[in-house]
Amino acid sequence: MQTFFTPEQLADPGTAEANKILRTCVHCGFCTATCPTYQVLGDELDSPRGRIYLMKEMLESGRDPDPATVKHIDRCLSCLACMTTCPSGVHYRHLVDHARAYIEARYRRPLSDRLLRRVLAFVLPSPTRFRLALLGAKVVRPFAGLLPDARLRAMVRMAPRQIPPVSRAEDPQTHPARGEKRLRVGLLTGCAQRALNPGINEAAIRLMQRMGAEIVIPRGQGCCGALTHHMGQEDDAKAKARANVRAFAAEHAREPLDAIFVTASGCGTTVKDWGHLLAETPDAEAAQAMAALARDVTEVLARLDLPELPDQGLRVAYHSACSLQHGQRVKVEPIGLLKRAGFTVAQPRDLHLCCGSAGTYNILQPAIAGELGQRKAATLEAVKPDVIAAGNIGCLMQIGGKTNVPVLHTVELLDWAYGGPRPATLDRNVTVEGTGPSLAQNAA
Missing domain, CATH: 1.10.1060.10 (Alpha-helical ferredoxin)
Structure with missing residues (x-):
């Protein structure tokens, strides 16, 4: 061009x-x-x-x-x-x-757009504020249909009916390896996931400890910067990335880390790009070094050579999150790990297409996101699974709201297979709600 x-x-x-x-x-x-x-x-x-x-x-x-x-x-x-x-x-x-x-x-957006974006940028990166917002959404949920804005209705409907308890496992600390220490890894705990499903990081910590990894959660880390970066708020995203880079670089200097692992692939894509985001800044060198250590949780688990298990008798439909398959080009590790753990893995048609979550997209563009979510849920259900697995919290929430099939993070299934507790989601009755406005209604 x-x-x-x-x-x-x-x-x-x-x-x-x-x-x-x-x-x-x-x-x-x-x-x-x-x-x-x-x-x-x-x-x-x-x-x-x-x-x-x-x-x-x-x-x-x-x-x-x-x-x-x-x-x-x-x-x-x-x-x-x-x-x-x-x-x-x-x-x-x-x-x-x-x-x-x-x-x-x-560009000066309409007032309602500006306010919504400011609220999202203020609430979502903070687990505490997000948790309070989720509690508010529970109160408003019965009246969601009366809200005048489709985006507000989408926000309320996406909130889980049960708010999980705060997890102390994600506080700054070191989780020692069990048995011989094979790896020393840092964990980026994230932000929205800590409020929506802290059990994901808990499962990852348990599994890695059993497999010989020491997990370090550095003080001073927080949101990776992805949520505000996708809304064009570059200065805010850089500030968040800078804080994380410094937190992990300090821990790496104290005792070298073999990897920094992430359980939310949307975060992982941004973490692996910290070097680009903070180029031309005083933190550029450290950002490049920390980004080079970044791995999806399945990449680290693949290095640990998990034992091969007998057939679990469970058919898993694997949804490959866009941030994982396109953003990070991680495709074979999650499927290989699930198969090694004894699960039968099926993949849907059009597996390359997005489910419509995409950070804040399913709030800011609810009609398009709703259509994509319905399509993705239908293709996953078509392979007749007992459970659906994915590697990103946004996908879990988006797909989980459009199907009665239990939806779990890949690492939750792996933790269970290798001796961890049975995921509560497998025993939960799910009722799918309406998906918001039609595309025709949103076309204007």
């Missing part, structure tokens, strides 16, 4: 990188076949190729973003399926991240 940025524009590192990315695009359109929003909406401007044209024109002209451009870029899930498909290696992720930061700096 030919570009026409001025020398003054190219003096900005973000614009210079966007220029390089734009020039790699050859307009082939392969990305449209794997883009979830294009599959649902059928609009070229809601495909990666269409959005690339919009971003090019917006950035190249230097103008303030117009509402139409913002609408189509907002509709992007950042699922990164286009990057897996692209034969030219277009780094769409960094391009759309830059465009979102540009929009955040130069």
Whole structure:
């Protein structure tokens, strides 16, 4: 793609990188076949190729973003399926991240949008504030249908009926290995997951301890920065990433870590990109080093060579989270681990397509997210599973709200298979609720 940025524009590192990315695009359109929003909406401007044209024109002209451009870029899930498909290696992720930061700096959204985004940025990265919000949602749930905004209705309906207790296992501490110590690893505990399902990290800690890993939870860590970064709030995302980099770098300096593992793949994709996010800052070198240590929990477990177990008599439909399969290119480890633990693993058709969670997407774009969630739940149910497994908390919440099949994190199943407690979700009765407005209602 030919570009026409001025020398003054190219003096900005973000614009210079966007220029390089734009020039790699050859307009082939392969990305449209794997883009979830294009599959649902059928609009070229809601495909990666269409959005690339919009971003090019917006950035190249230097103008303030117009509402139409913002609408189509907002509709992007950042699922990164286009990057897996692209034969030219277009780094769409960094391009759309830059465009979102540009929009955040130069576009004044309607008041309701601004307020909602501020609330999300304030509440979700804090487990304490998020837990309080979930308790409030329980009170409002019976009246959710009366709320005037579809996004508010989506927020309330996604809140779990039972708020899990606070987990002390995720507090700053060291969990010693049982038996011979084989690895020393840091755990990024995350933020939203700590409020929604602390049992995931508890399962990971138990399993790794039994397999000979020492797990360190450094003081000073928090949200990885993904939630605000996806909303274009770059300064906030950098501040959160910087705090984590310093916390883990200090622990690594005290005694080297073999890895920093993450149980929420949406976080993992951002953690592995800390080096890029904090480039040109005083923390750049440490960020690169910590990002190089980052691993999904299944990558670390694969290194521990878990024993092969007999058939568990359970059929598992595996949902490959976009942030794991496209963002991190981790595909074989989760399936291999589940099979090694004795589970029968089935994969749905269109496994490359997003479930519609995508951080805050299912709140900000509830109609599109609802359609994608229904499609994903249907394809998973079609393989007749006893349980559905995934590696990202957002996917678990999104899919779990649209199916009566129990939905668990991969590590919860593995912990159970290797001697941990039976996951309570397997015994819970699930009632699927309505999924919000139709796409036709949201088209305006």
